[in-house]
Amino acid sequence: MTTRRTFLKTGSAAAVTAAVIGPRGLPASAPRPQTRGLYTDPATRELMMEALDAARRAGATWADVRISRNRANSIQTRERQVTDVVDADTIGCGVRVLVDGCWGFAATEALTRPGVGTAAQEAVAVARANRVAQDRRVTLAQAPAHKDVTWKSAYEIDPFTVPVEQKADLLLRANAEALRAPNVRFVNSGLSFVKEERNYANTDGSVITQDYVRSWVTLACTAVGNGDFATRGPEVVQPAGRGWEYVLEADIVTNARIWGEEAAEKLKAKSVEVGRYDLILHPSQLFLTIHETIGHATELDRAMGYEANLAGTSFISPPEQVLGALKLGPAFMNVIGNRSERGALSTIGYDDDGVQPQDFHIVKDGVFVDYQTTREQAPWLEWWYTKQGRPVQSHGCSYAQSWADVQFQRMPNVSLQPGDRDLSWNDLIAATDRGIAMIGRASYSIDQQRYNGQFGAQVCYEIRNGRITGQVKDVAYQMRSPEFWNSLDMLGGRSSYMHGGTFNDGKGQPGQSNAVSHGCPPARFRNQNVINTGRA
Amino acid sequence: MSFPKRLIEPVLAPDGVLTREEAQDLIARAIRFSKADAIRIHLQSTRESNIRFAANQISTAGTSATTSIRIQSVFGKRKASVVTNSRTDEGLRRAVEQAEALARLAPEDPEYLGELGPQQYVAVPAWFESTAAVSAEDRAKAALAALAPARAARDLTVAGFLVTTARATAIGNSAGLFAWHRSTDANYTLTARTLDGTGSGWAGTTANDWAALDVSGVAQRAIDKARASRNPVALEPGRYTVILEPDATSDLVPLMAGALQARAAEEGRSAFAKAGGGTKVGERIVDERVSLVSDPADPLILGTPFDAEGMPLGRQQWIEGGVLRQLAYPRYWASRQGKAPTGGANTLRLDGGTQSLDELIAATARGILVTHCWYIRAVDQRTLVYTGLTRDGTFLIENGKVARPIKNFRFNESPLFMLNNVEAIGRPVRTAGGDAMPPIRVRDFSFTSLSDAV
Numbered sequence: 001m002t003t004r005r006t007f008l009k010t011g012s013a014a015a016v017t018a019a020v021i022g023p024r025g026l027p028a029s030a031p032r033p034q035t036r037g038l039y040t041d042p043a044t045r046e047l048m049m050e051a052l053d054a055a056r057r058a059g060a061t062w063a064d065v066r067i068s069r070n071r072a073n074s075i076q077t078r079e080r081q082v083t084d085v086v087d088a089d090t091i092g093c094g095v096r097v098l099v100d101g102c103w104g105f106a107a108t109e110a111l112t113r114p115g116v117g118t119a120a121q122e123a124v125a126v127a128r129a130n131r132v133a134q135d136r137r138v139t140l141a142q143a144p145a146h147k148d149v150t151w152k153s154a155y156e157i158d159p160f161t162v163p164v165e166q167k168a169d170l171l172l173r174a175n176a177e178a179l180r181a182p183n184v185r186f187v188n189s190g191l192s193f194v195k196e197e198r199n200y201a202n203t204d205g206s207v208i209t210q211d212y213v214r215s216w217v218t219l220a221c222t223a224v225g226n227g228d229f230a231t232r233g234p235e236v237v238q239p240a241g242r243g244w245e246y247v248l249e250a251d252i253v254t255n256a257r258i259w260g261e262e263a264a265e266k267l268k269a270k271s272v273e274v275g276r277y278d279l280i281l282h283p284s285q286l287f288l289t290i291h292e293t294i295g296h297a298t299e300l301d302r303a304m305g306y307e308a309n310l311a312g313t314s315f316i317s318p319p320e321q322v323l324g325a326l327k328l329g330p331a332f333m334n335v336i337g338n339r340s341e342r343g344a345l346s347t348i349g350y351d352d353d354g355v356q357p358q359d360f361h362i363v364k365d366g367v368f369v370d371y372q373t374t375r376e377q378a379p380w381l382e383w384w385y386t387k388q389g390r391p392v393q394s395h396g397c398s399y400a401q402s403w404a405d406v407q408f409q410r411m412p413n414v415s416l417q418p419g420d421r422d423l424s425w426n427d428l429i430a431a432t433d434r435g436i437a438m439i440g441r442a443s444y445s446i447d448q449q450r451y452n453g454q455f456g457a458q459v460c461y462e463i464r465n466g467r468i469t470g471q472v473k474d475v476a477y478q479m480r481s482p483e484f485w486n487s488l489d490m491l492g493g494r495s496s497y498m499h500g501g502t503f504n505d506g507k508g509q510p511g512q513s514n515a516v517s518h519g520c521p522p523a524r525f526r527n528q529n530v531i532n533t534g535r536a
Numbered sequence: 537m538s539f540p541k542r543l544i545e546p547v548l549a550p551d552g553v554l555t556r557e558e559a560q561d562l563i564a565r566a567i568r569f570s571k572a573d574a575i576r577i578h579l580q581s582t583r584e585s586n587i588r589f590a591a592n593q594i595s596t597a598g599t600s601a602t603t604s605i606r607i608q609s610v611f612g613k614r615k616a617s618v619v620t621n622s623r624t625d626e627g628l629r630r631a632v633e634q635a636e637a638l639a640r641l642a643p644e645d646p647e648y649l650g651e652l653g654p655q656q657y658v659a660v661p662a663w664f665e666s667t668a669a670v671s672a673e674d675r676a677k678a679a680l681a682a683l684a685p686a687r688a689a690r691d692l693t694v695a696g697f698l699v700t701t702a703r704a705t706a707i708g709n710s711a712g713l714f715a716w717h718r719s720t721d722a723n724y725t726l727t728a729r730t731l732d733g734t735g736s737g738w739a740g741t742t743a744n745d746w747a748a749l750d751v752s753g754v755a756q757r758a759i760d761k762a763r764a765s766r767n768p769v770a771l772e773p774g775r776y777t778v779i780l781e782p783d784a785t786s787d788l789v790p791l792m793a794g795a796l797q798a799r800a801a802e803e804g805r806s807a808f809a810k811a812g813g814g815t816k817v818g819e820r821i822v823d824e825r826v827s828l829v830s831d832p833a834d835p836l837i838l839g840t841p842f843d844a845e846g847m848p849l850g851r852q853q854w855i856e857g858g859v860l861r862q863l864a865y866p867r868y869w870a871s872r873q874g875k876a877p878t879g880g881a882n883t884l885r886l887d888g889g890t891q892s893l894d895e896l897i898a899a900t901a902r903g904i905l906v907t908h909c910w911y912i913r914a915v916d917q918r919t920l921v922y923t924g925l926t927r928d929g930t931f932l933i934e935n936g937k938v939a940r941p942i943k944n945f946r947f948n949e950s951p952l953f954m955l956n957n958v959e960a961i962g963r964p965v966r967t968a969g970g971d972a973m974p975p976i977r978v979r980d981f982s983f984t985s986l987s988d989a990v
Contacts, residue, residue, distance in 0.1 A: 072619075081643065081644075081645060081646055081647070082642055082643045082645055083645065083647070084617070085615070085616035085617065085638055085639075085642045086606075086616070086617045086618070086619065087616070087617070087618045087619070087634060087635075087638060088618070088619035088620075089618070089619065089620055089631070089634075090602075090604075090619070090620065090621040091621065091622070092602070092621065094600075096598075102594065103594070103595070103596050103597065103598075104597060104598065105596065105597065105598030105599070106598055106599050106600070107598070107599070107600035107601070107602070108600075108601060109601065109602065109603060109621050109622075109623075122599060123598065125672060126597050126598055126599060126672045127597075129597075129671070129672035129673045129675075129676050130587065130594045130597050130672070130676050132673070132676050132677070132680065133587075133589070133594050133676045133677075133679050133680050133683055134593065134594045135593070135687070136593050163641055164616065164638050164641045164642055165641045165642070165643070168642065168643050172643070185803075186803065186805065222805055224803075224804050224805060227804075227809075227811030227812060228918065229804065229805045229917075229918065231917075304591060305590055305591045305693055305695060305729065306590040306591060306595055306695070307590070307695075308590055308693075308695035308727045308729055308736075309590065309695040309696055309697055309725055309726065309727040309738075310697070310725075312910075312989070313729075315988070315989070404600045404602050405600070406596050406598050408596065443913045443914055443915045443923065444913055445911040445912065445913045445923045445924055445925070445946075446911055447910065447911065447925045447927070447944065447946070447987040447988075447989035448910055448911075448925075448927055448989050449987075449988070449989035449990065450989075451987055451988045451989050452925065452946055452985060452986070452987035452988070452989065454923050454946060454948075454985075456915065474916070476915065476923075478946070478984070478985050480988070509586070509588055509697035509699070509725075510584065510586060510697075510699060531948070531984065533915040533916050533921060533923075533948065534916055534918075534919075
């Protein structure tokens, strides 16, 4: 096979400003990066073609193959020392086939012609074995073939080229700053990076190569005193589909002192009084509520019962009763599913069905209008798309976490659009008489149909008469999703829009993890039920 | 693309899992390539095959054979690890060189204690040929045990997952340690739902031996629960007497495992830290009937008899007679505090009684029966308060009988509070999650809100 190749770097990203809670995402409207010089390695292409041919010879009516190299790098620290440095690098091949409308899948590490051929035969054998238990055929939505296309994510500096001592130095300097805050005795910090070279081919004729990087910085500071402790973090900087430049923009050394002081203030903060409050949720907190209540609830496989045995089903179902009918929020509420926002975690050029995703409305003017789909799922909604005068096509939400895992429907970036007026975080606070402002994800839990949620935050501020009076602790809101979204009454504007995200979102059996971002502005929710979670 | 050459990849045994000799050979080759002061290789070779079904249809099914080789190289106290899945000489050499390059640049880890020499391990007989040999046809037939009755019934839809795993784990190092263990596992979970959308029932099981996996029993339990849970009524949130089925106990009790770490307790940031310093070791922390143990050789558990460093894992009694007997000490913290290293609070067994679930129900005047729990997250590490929800079969018990289905609740509760409020403890069984947990009855369990989820 060929030697290691350095991918070409793309043009400079737009400048971003570090904020106390972490850097903002790139402008959502920026164009996708294009690259030249990235193409499918001839030896890899040959193996993929062999896998597809072997699948067809064995009886598959349709097949796809992924050969990918998955790299992960992480460095973890505590206080003044490095605790772990790990570099992972795995390569392999996954073959998926349809035989008589039945799926089969097999994965192998043997990247040889006999190796991938055997995997293809095994996938066909699995599909054949399953026919005894099948009584409905899988059919795939049509999708144009993408032949010899490439895509590269929005990174400038490959984090895998940055020396480990530079990464350690950055973390240890941040730890030292955090430890200067009063009562802060413990700091854990870490850097995690993923880089994937994803090759895909299918029997429609697609041959796709993609180069994908994502980065995450964590830092948790714990203040201890008076027999008590309080923690800020660890998700102080939102993970992103970007590179080392993103880590530098987060300026964690300067910000660590602020995070440490926030932990110290939290240790001494008063415990919240239970009751009803107007909540102002920062994007670093709100993104996870969007994720849980809208993101997961609008996955079509969940709505149709395909996740019933683990992740659950959805309150946004059945499709024939809710599409175009369910009023999820106020008329100014719009939610878009996309895999296109630059620097977001679920952003990709082509999904694991070989589909080039298009942005789509999930909630339009407050009404639920569409689900997340794959090629297998889009035909389930043919009646709806026909009624709308739209083609039956996948929204490009197919994903597998690695070559060893079978692809299924995973979440695109599901983003709440900013309001028409360019309101800021401070504008929302100034407009609120009695409220709580919540920053950063903390404890979160929601039922298997996404009705009843309970969400905490890392830092909570009490608001009285339009001003922050200080931190309060032990805060969580308990809500019911439909009422919660219909209580939305103020949205920040475009300049307050940022991405929050998660590196590890679980779904499926066997469990798979994906990474996804949610863009949103800060938003206000009226008269929410706040509980006190401290029972010491 | 930038794949290393692997045209001469060694071929695996038919069951897809490395043998002891193959693991020894791989580790010896990596040690030969090493130029570091010390090297440790942690190897896992896994063949996992599954079938998944939902909406009364097979959805996905497949099989994967994977190798994970984690190589840690050390110079002085500088260390770093590289994970690869390549078993070729070239792949191993590349990984060793990368680990050494990273280790040379990494800052010193003052907590690194050096590698362990040769150790003695308990033999845990967790490998069953019956499981390693399960075929795709066998799995499809097992799925039919739920699919066939559900399709025939016309009022049900089932979703399930059956996975069989064969795995070998080996650890070797440059100080002469070699540890090897292999195991098989079959795990089956099933959710049956009524087509009117008002009932849902779950059941699950796990066994090392395929022959012991009762797929028909799981199907029957899940289907019965789904039908019995139709049209639930709402009860007011509040404090209730609750009977947790073994899988529900298994959702909650192991949440204590993290707090059993000695270091966090001694640093004053855990539920077992004492105000003013010290830990709660020696104090009664839960009901005096409660015993909590980790033991890889327990026949109900059949765990791995060593940890990731190759340290032997024996029986550890965390709680005895309700008293916190000890905390978990990894090697470094043990050496610093003058204790013996223990390994973590891994797979747990809770003992304290011998009653069956039916006996617990029969002796309950009024209470709530919980099948299992969902989406449990820490709310307050100071008290181990967690939040989560009941799911797939929640019932009101009156006068010793299941009286009617009720809507699911959200709880905010601590396993510590819960085990202090124990009324009765049953006989532990192996749960779908792998722990050995009993059904228990506890009073004053805190349900804080209702959920409309079915």
